[in-house]
Amino acid sequence: MISVEEARTRILAPLVPVGTETVALGEAWGRVLAREVVARLDNPPADVSAMDGYAVRSADTRAGTALRLIGSAPAGHPFGGEVGRGECVRIFTGAVVPNGADSILIQEDATREGEAVIASCEAPTGRHIRRRGQDFDRASVLLAPGRRLGARDIGVAAAANHPFLTVRRRPRIALLATGDEIALPGEPIGPGGIVSSNSLMLAALIRAAGGEPVLLPLATDDNDAIGATARAAAGMDMLLTIGGASVGEHDLVRTALAAEGLTLDFWKIAMRPGKPLMHGRLGSGQPVLGLPGNPVSAMVCSVLFLLPALARLSGTGDEGPTPVEAVLEEGVGANDHRADHLRARLSVGRDGTLLVRAFPRQDSAMLRRLAEAEALILRPPGAAALPAGATVQILRLDGYGL
Template sequence: MLSVEDARARILEPLTPLSAEFVALDFAWGRVTARPVAARLSNPPADISAMDGYAVRACDTGPGARLAIIGAAPAGHPFTGAMSTGESVRVFTGSVMPAGSDAVLIQENASRDGDRLTVHEAVAAGRHIRRAGQDFARADIVLPAGRRLGARDIGVVAAANHAWVACHRRPIVALLATGDEVAFPGEPIPPGGIANSNTPMLAAVIRAAGGEALVLPPVADNIAAIAGSIDGLRCDMLVTIGGASVGDHDLVQAALAEHGLAVDFWKIAMRPGKPLMHGRLQRDTPVLGLPGNPVSALVCALQFLLPAIARMTGDRAEILERDSAVLAAPVGGNDQRADHLRASLTRDTAGGYVVRAFDRQDSGMLRRLADSEALILRPPHAPALPEGARVEIIRLDRFGL
């Protein structure tokens, strides 16, 4: 059986970022930049006032000095003249500094009587001025390629005077659940049937990772039905759920063989999630066959599907970020499979993480999975650990899951 690390490397190796498309800023949140974003103008584009007050020449501002107010420059309406000795211009936060001025005398440090200004406190040259290009200059790279855009990133792209940004196309990930027992959630469940929790759960994973979920109707355990369900399918990755092992009713591999499936591997050394299948269809579409057990499917999606979508979207963060935590209770030793223990997570008085594995780790317990805040990572052949030992964890809140 392959290790988790080797399986992930083999899944990712043939994948490349998808082509670029221009996306309006209103729809760019969560997308990944396909090329660096260069500023189309400087920010700020001119020297501007950082405060409400008066543009002055610092050398004119001794205490008690009297200055003539020769105009005003509200934000968006620059003063068109030039200042001389003993003159000032009323300015506001964001006002362009008038020619000839070199400081802003804040309004609290002066008093006005008509068009005359009395200085109460001197100001140094350069005070309360935001210089042109202080944030960034025209042609500066404000964001690199491979950046997943958050609200702050979108703000800087807009400030750089871009209404559109080049992003990698979202991968279309088709989801195909198989099994005679699978029924639509909310519908009457026949004898022996179960509600299909996998498809909506994994569709949420795909969307959270930046992909587009193409949900196919579930199909029964029938080779012809499974094969026919993807006739003419166009997607960037096919994810099947259930039936990828080699039992009497595990028919996915045989069905996809009719579409030229070349299997790379179908067993990995992890718990939950041993029966994971990976391969490619004849038209070079990657296939990931997840276990039908919902807990196994989600853990495998975290370890393999999320990184695959990250690679296709151009995101540099392909490997799940890990944290360190202290055990609140002992954990047992491990066999040859890497364990992913569902656990609760708290903070200690110093702000560190404290993690407690749930007593029952049955991979069919979805409510227990929903209550989990972290996965404790146990490598193959790990020894038993006492309370207080330090372990690696994956925080589930990092992925909106």
């Protein structure tokens, strides 16, 4: 049995970012940028007014001065002439400052009298003018590859005049759930059968992490059936098997995949829940991750190993959920030789401290309880018992669409 850290290192090592594709900017939200976004223009493209008012020559303005109104400059309709001595031009927010003008007299500081505008105070040079390129200059690098694009990034790319972006395609993850006993929801359930919760749960997790799940048909506990289904996953970025990775006679995935050229890397991790995690690659080079069939174990393993793998395949700089600190509301017992991941609730103390409390019962068959958990308390192998008030490392589960 290897450690969680070593397992993660070995799972991530062979993974490289998937290829790229071009998407319309309107479809790029949430995608991972693959090519830097370079400004195609200055923003603003010219000196523009930041306010509604009058474009003036600062030297002409003093309280009581009357300026001659010679035209108007709404946004999108620049004034073609020049503002001479004693003249002004009506201007609106976002409009180009006309030649000759060097300041904006805001309308609150001006009185209009026919074709004259009376300033009630001085308009200092440069006041209320947004300089060309103040936000960014043409050719500046605005967004770097590896960034998962948020709404504001879409705004920046739009302002930089990019109708399309180059992003990583979504990593395609094939899901192969095995077992004579499982059926998808609503399908006939045989004697001793159960409804498969893993396939759809993990497909959702893959979507949450920006991947594209490909649900292979459920495979019965049969070498040929498993092999044939696995071959259908050729060309996907990873084959994820569910169940059958343990030691029982009916755990056929390893044998079935051996016929597909499986090179096994490891198949047991010193962790709980989730000991029987398998890793390897097929003859084609396709990475294989074999999750335990128990849904709680499968989910915890996915948080620890699949999310980082998806991050690596997606080309983001990060590597999935990062531990943060929290304070125990209640003590926890000593741990054995397997890294433990206690399902827990979070709260915030009066002084703003993040508090965490493990559920009293940690049975790995309790999916409902896992769904209620807001965090996993990380308990390293051999960790001593800890009293209430001790600081522990946790993985938050409440912010990833999990």
